[in-house]
Amino acid sequence: DIQMTQSPSSLSASVGDRVxxxxxxxxxxxxxxxxxxxxxxxxxxxLIYAASNLQSxxxxxxxxxxxxxxxxxTISSLQAEDFATYYCQQSYGDPTFGQGTKVEIK
Amino acid sequence: EVQLVESGGGLVQVGxxxxxxxxxxxxxxxxxxxxxxxxxxxxxxxxVSAISINGGSTYYxxxxxxxxxxxxxxxxxxxxxxxxxxxxxxxxxxxxxxxSILVVPAASYWYFDLWGRGTLVTVSS
Numbered sequence: 001d002i003q004m005t006q007s008p009s010s011l012s013a014s015v016g017d018r019v020x021x022x023x024x025x026x027x028x029x030x031x032x033x034x035x036x037x038x039x040x041x042x043x044x045x046x047l048i049y050a051a052s053n054l055q056s057x058x059x060x061x062x063x064x065x066x067x068x069x070x071x072x073x074t075i076s077s078l079q080a081e082d083f084a085t086y087y088c089q090q091s092y093g094d095p096t097f098g099q100g101t102k103v104e105i106k
Numbered sequence: 107e108v109q110l111v112e113s114g115g116g117l118v119q120v121g122x123x124x125x126x127x128x129x130x131x132x133x134x135x136x137x138x139x140x141x142x143x144x145x146x147x148x149x150x151x152x153x154v155s156a157i158s159i160n161g162g163s164t165y166y167x168x169x170x171x172x173x174x175x176x177x178x179x180x181x182x183x184x185x186x187x188x189x190x191x192x193x194x195x196x197x198x199x200x201x202x203x204x205x206s207i208l209v210v211p212a213a214s215y216w217y218f219d220l221w222g223r224g225t226l227v228t229v230s231s
Binding site: 044055094096 | 118
């Protein structure tokens with residue numbers, strides 16, 4: 001199985017901060033990466049697909065980049081509603097998720 | 107409203123069985139591959155199973171292979187997960203998930219664009 005390793009596992013940030021989450025794949029997966037946001041008690045929500053495509057209805061402060069084995073999700077200016085856990089997921093092979101990155105209020 | 111609604115979760119003893127259902131509304135399931143993803147309490151997301159549009163092809167994670175069976179009834183706009191020989195480690199919220207695909211020259215990318223609210227399965231000893 002392809003392993004997806006996210007870093008950091010958690011971070012504290014303030015409203016307005018620029019936040020970057022990294023996901024590393026155990027082998028090259030070109031750009032077969034998706035990103036999801038999950039708030040407590042809620043289902044995950046798709047943010048980015050195919051590494052850099054913004055899902056319809058998702059705020060433009062979210063962006064994704066990367067190719068090969070290293071991928072990033074960036075929130076350009078953190079808003080109160082963005083405090084959540086974020087997961088990467090690869091769709092190159094049998095699907096696997098990263099372990100999650102919890103974004104907390106500083 | 108476009109949504110997926112799971113049902114059938116509950117408390118079951120180790121070794122028992124349970125059947126989860128997922129009902130789609132606002133769209134027709136028969137154009138999409140469907141999946142189940144689970145999340146143990148306080149843990150991350152774990153992929154469980156997939157089924158093709160016509161039900162002819164299925165996939166299972168190693169952890170559930172031989173114990174879980176995914177199926178669908180497109181005439182009822184429904185997805186199912188039959189779970190047998192349940193273990194304590196199967197305790198989780200189970201999400202029904204719709205797949206979408208982006209097709210570009212020389213590649214196609216699939217992703218999970220609609221999730222149900224989930225149904226909790228608790229396996230106790």
